[in-house]
Each structure stands twice: as structure tokens, then as C-alpha cells.
Amino acid sequence: MAHLFHADRVTYHLKQSPIPEFAWHTSERLAELTGSKHLTFDIRSLDPGKYSYPYHFHRNAEEIFVILEGSALLRTPEGHQELLAGDIAFFEMGPSGAHQLFNHTEQPCKYLDIRTNMGLDVCEYPDSGKINVLPYQEIYESSSQVDYFKGEGQVADKWAAKERGKENE
Incomplete structure (x- = not known):
């Protein structure tokens, strides 16, 4: 079934962050209205x-x-480059696909934002050193990254403690 969205009938709501420079108007979650499984x-x-x-x-x-x-x-x-009406910008996964828009003009800039959705994503913010686990919005500082095996030593002791706990139940 085709789902049509006419530009003059799309409703927008303001998304204002606590930082005034980050603000945009966004449509309803159009992909959700279609039941799309892999696109947002x-x-x-x-x-x-x-x-x-x-x-x-x-x-x-x-x-x-x-x-x-x-x-x-x-x-x-x-670096920076200007995008004009009709331009298409593709951002691949990983650091080489980092991006951000700034409206440097006196007129609103409307754009279609299309993303693949594989269920779980990790979004990284190079300027602030944060990592966001999506869709859960769990945000961490990347400076707290640790070695994979940190805290995993004394495995036999942990198993024994678990077994003692079961015996005491």
C-alpha cells in the first residue's frame, strides 16, 4: 500500500533543546505512520x-x-559546504559519516531526513565525547571506556559465591 504525504498537509512541532542554538521543527514520525520496519x-x-x-x-x-x-x-x-534545494547528502556509518547542519540564511531550511533503522544504534558525538545508545537514549561519556576484561578476574570465586548463595536459599 502506498502512503502519501502532501507537503501542504504535514504538521510540524517544535523540538527545542535546553541549548537555544539546537532547535528545529519536525513532522510527525512519518515512518511510524507507514509501519516501516527498516526506515525512519x-x-x-x-x-x-x-x-x-x-x-x-x-x-x-x-x-x-x-x-x-x-x-x-x-x-x-x-569541512563545511552549502547545501541547496534539491541537494542530497548521504552519510555512511562510522566517523567518516559525521554531520551537522546550520541554517546560515534568513529563511527556513526544510529537508527530508531518512535513516535506516536496524533496531539498535550507537550514536557518537565527537565534539562532546559522548555515546548514545539508541533507541534507549542511554548517554555515556566515551572517556569512561574500559578494557573488555576489567572486573572479570577471579571467575572461579564468582562461581563459588553464586553456588554458596543457592545453598543458603
């Missing part, structure tokens, strides 16, 4: 002088922006 997509409108999400990349999602109206500056690991 929304239409966003970025007001003049505002930034999209903090500079980030995904470990388990690809993302595409299609600029529908207006223009914005795109930040990537290669």
Missing part, C-alpha cells in the same frame, strides 16, 4: 541561525538529507 524518515524545518542535532555519527545507521526548500551549511569531517 521525517521532514524537518531548521529556522535561521539554528543548528540541527549536535555533530554526530551513527555506528549502525545510514542517513540521507534531501534539501526541499532553502539552504544550510553542512559540517562533515571534510
Whole structure:
């Protein structure tokens, strides 16, 4: 079944973060309305002088922006470039796909944001050193990263303690 979304009938709501520079208007979760299993997509409108999400990349999602109206500056690991109406930007998984938009104009910038959704993603924020486990919104500082085997020593003692606990039940 085809699902059609007419631009003049899409409703938006403001997403304002605690940091005033991060604010955008977003459509209803269009993908949810379709029952899509592997794509998430929304239409966003970025007001003049505002930034999209903090500079980030995904470990388990690809993302595409299609600029529908207006223009914005795109930040990537290669630098900054202007995106104009009709432009398409693809962001691969991993650090080379890091991105952020800034509306440097006096007009809103509307864009279609399409992402793959494989159920679980890890989003990293190079500017602030954070890691976000999605969709749970569990956010950690990457500076707390530890060795895989930290705290895993004395395995036999842990097994014995577990067995003693069962005997006391």
C-alpha cells in the first residue's frame, strides 16, 4: 500500500533543546505512520541561525538529507559546504559519516531526513565525547571506556559465591 504525504498537509512541532542554538521543527514520525520496519524518515524545518542535532555519527545507521526548500551549511569531517534545494547528502556509518547542519540564511531550511533503522544504534558525538545508545537514549561519556576484561578476574570465586548463595536459599 502506498502512503502519501502532501507537503501542504504535514504538521510540524517544535523540538527545542535546553541549548537555544539546537532547535528545529519536525513532522510527525512519518515512518511510524507507514509501519516501516527498516526506515525512519521525517521532514524537518531548521529556522535561521539554528543548528540541527549536535555533530554526530551513527555506528549502525545510514542517513540521507534531501534539501526541499532553502539552504544550510553542512559540517562533515571534510569541512563545511552549502547545501541547496534539491541537494542530497548521504552519510555512511562510522566517523567518516559525521554531520551537522546550520541554517546560515534568513529563511527556513526544510529537508527530508531518512535513516535506516536496524533496531539498535550507537550514536557518537565527537565534539562532546559522548555515546548514545539508541533507541534507549542511554548517554555515556566515551572517556569512561574500559578494557573488555576489567572486573572479570577471579571467575572461579564468582562461581563459588553464586553456588554458596543457592545453598543458603
